[in-house]
Amino acid sequence: MTAEYFQRDRRWHPPAYTPDYKTTVARSPNLPLLSVENSLSEITGPTFSHAGLGPLDHDLIRNFTGEEAIGERTIVHGRVLDQNGRPVKGALLEVWQANAGGRYRHKKDGYLAPVDPNFGGCGRCLTDEDGYYFFRTVKPGAYPFRSFSNSWRMAHIHFSIFGAGMTQRLITQMYFEGDPLRAQDPIANTVPDQAAIDRLVAPLDLEASVPLDSLAYRFDIVLRGRRQTMFENKLEGA
Known part of the structure; x- marks a missing residue:
């Protein structure tokens, strides 16, 4: 199939106004969203290369x-694919997450879990010719989320994917297989279709695990199509 765009299944996407996720009450738009065409300069650069990456950028443990940071040593890997399953090479992936205790290294994070002095909580890498990426990290902890009494966010890693330039950016979250908090996570459950949430859950991948060192989880990212990965900032009609 050679169509430039594939119709999106809107039943998968949560409404912008979702009262159970309290911040949407103030942040959701009151008017229909508009898609603005990018100019040539926006879609052709700046480009990303390995020259801008450090040797440990993909290694959040160090x-x-x-x-070395404290926590369950974890590998997260996978491929970035287009709607036809073709690899997307040279995409810049950035990740950020809480530490093993569920706390972010951010001045406004007031959770009582301790800050790990050796964990910054962010990293980046480029996909290779096969669209493949690889991160090493510690598994993030759950943390309380003030949506309702005793609500918690399940363990997750935030992903940002850049295309050919800074204006081509998509954002999503990755969850871990078997998380017991899935049924009550106030943000994940704004997604109306459980199959859509499944696309955000990374299965355990023992084939990629390192014996006596790290467990691995595989998270493939599909950029477009009827069963694309869920993105928080996908434009209307795109």
């Missing part, structure tokens, strides 16, 4: 201080 890239903050050089010393």
